[in-house]
Amino acid sequence: MNNYKTRSSLMGVVAAYLLYTAFELYQGRNNPDTTMTPAVMILFIVLFVIAAGALIVYAYRLWKRGTQEEKEKAREDDPDSMK
Amino acid sequence: MAKILLEMKNITKTFPGVKALDNVNLQVEEGEIHALVGENGAGKSTLMNVLSGIYPYGTYEGDIIYDGKTCKFSNIKDSEKLGIVIIHQELALVPEMTIGENMYLGNECGHRFAIDWNKTYSEADKYLKMVGLSESSKVQVKTIGTGKQQLVEIAKALAKKARLLILDEPTSSLNEEDSRALLDLMLSFKKQGMTMIIITHKLNEVSYVADKITVIRDGTTIETIDNHGKEPVSEERIIKGMVGREMTNRFPKREGVQIGDIEMEVSHWTVHHPLYPERKVVDDVSMYVRKGEVVGIYGLMGAGRTELAMSIFGQSYGVNFSGELKLNGRHVKLRKSEADAIRHKIAYVTEDRKGNGLVLSQSIKVNTSLANLNAISSRTVIDGDKEYAVAEEYRDKLKIKTPSVEQLVGNLSGGNQQKVLLAKWMFAEPDVLLLDEPTRGIDVGAKYEIYCIINDLAAAGKCVVLISSELPEVLGMSDRIYIMNEAKIVGEMKAEDATQENIMAMILRSGRGA
Amino acid sequence: MDKKTILAAFKKNAMLVVTILVYLFFLILTQGGIFSPSSFTELINQNAYVYILGAGMLMCMLTGGNIDLSCGAFVCLLGAFGGVFMIVQGMGTGVSILLLLLIGIVYGVILGYLVAYVHIPPWIATLAGYLAFRGWGTAILSANSKTGSLAPFPVDFQRIFYGRVFPSEKGVFNWPCFLFGLLAACLIIFLVFATRRNRLAKGYEADSVKSAALKSGLGSAAIILVMTKLSMDGGIPTTLLWVAGVVLIYSFITSKTTIGRHFYVVGGNMEAARLSGVNTRRIMFMAYLNMAVLTAIATMTVIARSQSAYADVGKNFEMDAISACVVGGVSASGGAGTVLGMVIGATLIGIINLGMSLISLDANYQRVVKGFVLLAAVVFDILSKKRQK
Numbered sequence: 001m002n003n004y005k006t007r008s009s010l011m012g013v014v015a016a017y018l019l020y021t022a023f024e025l026y027q028g029r030n031n032p033d034t035t036m037t038p039a040v041m042i043l044f045i046v047l048f049v050i051a052a053g054a055l056i057v058y059a060y061r062l063w064k065r066g067t068q069e070e071k072e073k074a075r076e077d078d079p080d081s082m083k
Numbered sequence: 084m085a086k087i088l089l090e091m092k093n094i095t096k097t098f099p100g101v102k103a104l105d106n107v108n109l110q111v112e113e114g115e116i117h118a119l120v121g122e123n124g125a126g127k128s129t130l131m132n133v134l135s136g137i138y139p140y141g142t143y144e145g146d147i148i149y150d151g152k153t154c155k156f157s158n159i160k161d162s163e164k165l166g167i168v169i170i171h172q173e174l175a176l177v178p179e180m181t182i183g184e185n186m187y188l189g190n191e192c193g194h195r196f197a198i199d200w201n202k203t204y205s206e207a208d209k210y211l212k213m214v215g216l217s218e219s220s221k222v223q224v225k226t227i228g229t230g231k232q233q234l235v236e237i238a239k240a241l242a243k244k245a246r247l248l249i250l251d252e253p254t255s256s257l258n259e260e261d262s263r264a265l266l267d268l269m270l271s272f273k274k275q276g277m278t279m280i281i282i283t284h285k286l287n288e289v290s291y292v293a294d295k296i297t298v299i300r301d302g303t304t305i306e307t308i309d310n311h312g313k314e315p316v317s318e319e320r321i322i323k324g325m326v327g328r329e330m331t332n333r334f335p336k337r338e339g340v341q342i343g344d345i346e347m348e349v350s351h352w353t354v355h356h357p358l359y360p361e362r363k364v365v366d367d368v369s370m371y372v373r374k375g376e377v378v379g380i381y382g383l384m385g386a387g388r389t390e391l392a393m394s395i396f397g398q399s400y401g402v403n404f405s406g407e408l409k410l411n412g413r414h415v416k417l418r419k420s421e422a423d424a425i426r427h428k429i430a431y432v433t434e435d436r437k438g439n440g441l442v443l444s445q446s447i448k449v450n451t452s453l454a455n456l457n458a459i460s461s462r463t464v465i466d467g468d469k470e471y472a473v474a475e476e477y478r479d480k481l482k483i484k485t486p487s488v489e490q491l492v493g494n495l496s497g498g499n500q501q502k503v504l505l506a507k508w509m510f511a512e513p514d515v516l517l518l519d520e521p522t523r524g525i526d527v528g529a530k531y532e533i534y535c536i537i538n539d540l541a542a543a544g545k546c547v548v549l550i551s552s553e554l555p556e557v558l559g560m561s562d563r564i565y566i567m568n569e570a571k572i573v574g575e576m577k578a579e580d581a582t583q584e585n586i587m588a589m590i591l592r593s594g595r596g597a
Numbered sequence: 598m599d600k601k602t603i604l605a606a607f608k609k610n611a612m613l614v615v616t617i618l619v620y621l622f623f624l625i626l627t628q629g630g631i632f633s634p635s636s637f638t639e640l641i642n643q644n645a646y647v648y649i650l651g652a653g654m655l656m657c658m659l660t661g662g663n664i665d666l667s668c669g670a671f672v673c674l675l676g677a678f679g680g681v682f683m684i685v686q687g688m689g690t691g692v693s694i695l696l697l698l699l700i701g702i703v704y705g706v707i708l709g710y711l712v713a714y715v716h717i718p719p720w721i722a723t724l725a726g727y728l729a730f731r732g733w734g735t736a737i738l739s740a741n742s743k744t745g746s747l748a749p750f751p752v753d754f755q756r757i758f759y760g761r762v763f764p765s766e767k768g769v770f771n772w773p774c775f776l777f778g779l780l781a782a783c784l785i786i787f788l789v790f791a792t793r794r795n796r797l798a799k800g801y802e803a804d805s806v807k808s809a810a811l812k813s814g815l816g817s818a819a820i821i822l823v824m825t826k827l828s829m830d831g832g833i834p835t836t837l838l839w840v841a842g843v844v845l846i847y848s849f850i851t852s853k854t855t856i857g858r859h860f861y862v863v864g865g866n867m868e869a870a871r872l873s874g875v876n877t878r879r880i881m882f883m884a885y886l887n888m889a890v891l892t893a894i895a896t897m898t899v900i901a902r903s904q905s906a907y908a909d910v911g912k913n914f915e916m917d918a919i920s921a922c923v924v925g926g927v928s929a930s931g932g933a934g935t936v937l938g939m940v941i942g943a944t945l946i947g948i949i950n951l952g953m954s955l956i957s958l959d960a961n962y963q964r965v966v967k968g969f970v971l972l973a974a975v976v977f978d979i980l981s982k983k984r985q986k
Contacts, residue, residue, distance in 0.1 A: 003865070006661060017916050017971060034961050036959055036961045036962060041961065044965050396872075441869055445861065460855050465858060
């Protein structure tokens with residue numbers, strides 16, 4: 001899926017999922033069955049939140065760049081317009 | 084001698100393959116109303132884009148000297164800071180928001196995180212009064228008519244502390260009364276010392292408000308005329324300035340012109356704007372096309388030609404349709420469906436090939452067959468080989484330069500993309516082709532090839548409607564020409580009777596307003 | 598073959614290569630455990646829903662990156678209904694299946710209408726389902742059972758959606774399955790070479806004999822391997838038939854039919870599609886109706902396998918389906934995604950899931966791995982697009 005709209009929205013979905021995973025980790029922090037130490041848990045939670053944030057920023061920039069390029073492409077054909 | 088507020092000196096702007104502005108000069112005195120006239124594509128909008136900073140410093144040659152200082156704008160905000168504000172032809176208001184919110188969009192009172200709404204609304208009311216609006220700024224924009232919305236746009240400009248106000252076709256969506264009111268408002272602003280540039284093609288407006296008139300054609304300044312003389316400026320002089328160019332012979336000859344019976348006819352065709360249903364975008368249009376004929380429709384931007392074509396093509400644009408459509412002598416009621424129009428052998432070739440004409444992410448092959456998939460499939464199963472063969476056939480017929488029809492359309496040049504678009508519609512085997520600006524943004528060589536294709540279509544007995552903003556093109560290719568202005572047909576002439584001057588005259592004389 | 602062509606082949610089939618590498622990785626980690634016959638069966642049975650939902654999700658994505666967030670919760674709801682029909686009310690299996698499909702259709706019609714004709718953004722429309730359906734399903738389950746789950750489903754229901762086709766005793770080599778595999782392998786070889794001969798005859802470009810032999814050779818080898826393993830574990834799993842059916846049908850639809858073509862152009866440029874006579878609203882409608890029906894089918898394979906309907910069923914299903922498409926879309930050679938891409942993506946995720954459970958990886962770590970896989974797929978996509986520029 002190549003156009004910028006699809007890519008941006010999928011990145012948004014993945015970012016949401018990463019946040020959800022981080023949340024799940026956080027929710028299961030008191031679970032005695034887990035072998036994950038609290039330190040490692042915090043590490044991954046932080047990692048995922050940062051990754052999600054980065055993805056959201058990238059998706060936003062991609063969207064902006066995409067709309068900008070579309071406008072420019074449209075103007076390419078018709079330079080004398082006030083669009 | 085009054086002070087010169089703005090001087091644009093030797094402005095040259097080039098786009099790949101096209102010189103939009105060539106050493107353009109413009110001088111605007113403080114406190115004057117300066118009219119900028121020219122055809123579509125003449126360069127007026129490009130010039131204003133340079134002035135406002137949309138084309139930032141560095142992307143053009145020449146100087147902008149404002150208030151005695153050379154300016155190097157990098158974006159709109161820079162020019163607005165100095166009081167240069169443009170009001171565009173298309174209203175840029177958000178209908179759901181209030182007047183006050185619209186006026187201060189991007190320009191809010193207070194801090195970025197704490198907008199002072201009381202101040203916003205009271206300031207807004209102040210400016211609304213200045214433009215003669217009695218509405219409160221807390222009213223939603225969509226509840227007031229277009230005439231008043233245009234005034235809100237002006238109030239918005241005033242709120243930005245405008246010193247040089249640029250109005251782009253300000254009365255294009257207004258009725259007579261509102262147009263007059265707006266022009267009077269301009270005159271009252273002038274008394275208060277505001278400097279204004281008005282871009283318009285309405286001669287009556289020009290003679291009513293303009294102090295000076297600058298005529299631009301093909302990217303150069305033709306002349307600047309003073310409107311203070313004892314006699315009003317002659318129309319002929321302006322028209323000649325706008326279109327008086329040498330007609331070079333760059334159109335292929337029409338061989339074997341055989342014009343037959345009327346194939347398509349519309350009568351009293353009226354269409355309303357989808358967002359502003361009180362506005363007519365096509366107003367009581369009646370026209371016809373005959374077999375084997377090339378009918379040109381000329382008009383300035385916003386005249387309603389695209390709307391006319393799209394509304395005929397399965398009501399793909401507009402609301403509240405009325406009028407009759409006859410195909411081959413029989414009344415036809417087309418449903419709101421593009422597929423239905425295609426079945427009735429009508430094809431609409433859009434003016435915006437990249438935006439809504441082609442699927443850039445797919446191959447030439449896929450794009451070519453798109454409007455007529457049934458011809459290359461049996462019971463919904465696509466015959467890949469047939470599709471490939473068809474694409475190759477059109478590639479050869481239209482001389483599309485590509486190593487393979489599997490090439491993605493997005494990678495082709497503009498001219499070749501346009502040919503793919505034409506191929507698609509030719510493959511749909513229509514009887515009537517509505518071509519909307521088919522040579523826009525294409526190099527000279529490809530243009531000629533497309534003209535040949537158009538001639539071949541006509542020779543094969545098809546009806547070709549050629550919508551174009553290029554006067555020489557319309558004159559060079561058509562058998563008959565309709566002239567549209569402000570949603571109406573204002574003239575019809577045979578090609579042999581038409582000249583650039585009398586076509587343009589028809590438009591300029593027909594405008595509403597003063 | 599020189600180094601250049603090998604490298605080029607790798608790049609083109611990146612995801613396939615990754616899948617093989619990941620498999621080898623787990624092969625080592627599980628000390629061959631993942632290569633056992635039961636693992637093959639488990640991979641297919643555990644993962645069936647990803648393939649089925651993935652096909653539906655792919656169709657939605659093709660229309661322009663739209664997704665269905667409600668499918669997992671809908672599985673829970675349908676499972677609850679199924680439990681009520683078959684276990685509580687004791688209705689016949691056939692009737693129940695039809696009813697479940699009907700409910701799927703009803704939801705699909707409503708959802709399709711809202712998305713296509715009322716123009717509600719799909720992520721909002723399906724978010725409603727995501728939030729509401731699980732609660733509804735859980736309520737139905739608690740109203741009908743003390744334990745909050747309904748079990749067991751009737752045997753004939755299970756036989757339709759789970760179990761084996763032509764079952765054999767444990768330890769006995771299942772000949773029908775093996776022969777089926779041989780047949781499929783021969784079919785692949787035949788098809789590849791026949792298409793090649795066909796194209797050459799018509800004067801088009803075709804693969805060289807070498808690459809045709811390689812493609813069909815690898816493909817048939819893989820099929821024979823899988824089927825042999827399955828033969829050693831009791832035969833063709835029923836879910837395999839369902840998965841294969843869905844995959845083949847949707848493969849055909851997307852690559853060879855006009856309606857499949859319509860999906861691709863609606864996603865590529867909706868306005869251009871509309872102006873070319875494509876009924877864009879109908880395509881959007883079909884995308885979501887289709888998704889709901891496929892969800893119903895997936896539900897039945899899932900509840901047949903777990904033999905019960907419970908409140909947590911379907912958790913994360915939508916993300917699995919989306920992941921399969923995202924990971925798989927990355928491997929497609931430009932343009933929009935394909936069914937084959939989704940299958941590879943789903944298989945990769947299935948191998949990772951299976952591998953993790955075979956080594957009894959802690960649930961938290963499993964979550965982390967799943968998140969990383971998605972993140973890696975997205976990053977890979979970003980980097981590959983960057984290099985293209």
